[in-house]
Amino acid sequence: MGGAGQFGVDAETLKGLAGRFDREAKELEKPVAAFSATADIGQAFGLLGACDGAADKYRQLLQHTSKVLGQLPHVLRNDAERLRVSAANYTASDQAALDQVQSVKPGGDA
Numbered sequence: 001m002g003g004a005g006q007f008g009v010d011a012e013t014l015k016g017l018a019g020r021f022d023r024e025a026k027e028l029e030k031p032v033a034a035f036s037a038t039a040d041i042g043q044a045f046g047l048l049g050a051c052d053g054a055a056d057k058y059r060q061l062l063q064h065t066s067k068v069l070g071q072l073p074h075v076l077r078n079d080a081e082r083l084r085v086s087a088a089n090y091t092a093s094d095q096a097a098l099d100q101v102q103s104v105k106p107g108g109d110a
Contacts (some may be wrong), residue, residue, distance in 0.1 A: 014087035021080035
């Protein structure tokens with residue numbers, strides 16, 4: 001990172017964060033699958049719940065929750081990939097700026 005008033009991005013930090021997103025996505029897969037496989041409302045609402053629609057509403061909410069949780073590892077992996085692309089873009093931009101500065105200096109890379 002640069003001095004006061006300058007903007008800089010540490011590409012290695014972005015890559016590290018991407019790796020962490022990948023690890024978290026992998027760690028979430030099993031608990032999410034277990035939740036989705038075992039989630040059930042059973043007889044919690046009884047006859048009254050069936051009559052007033054509460055059981056169906058709860059079942060829909062549970063299905064929606066399972067679906068969204070199932071997408072979370074995919075979202076984290078996509079974000080990790082975008083972080084890696086950003087890191088590569090920042091690195092390329094920094095190199096292009098350095099090459100430009102060196103090309104205008106007398107003597108080339110001095």
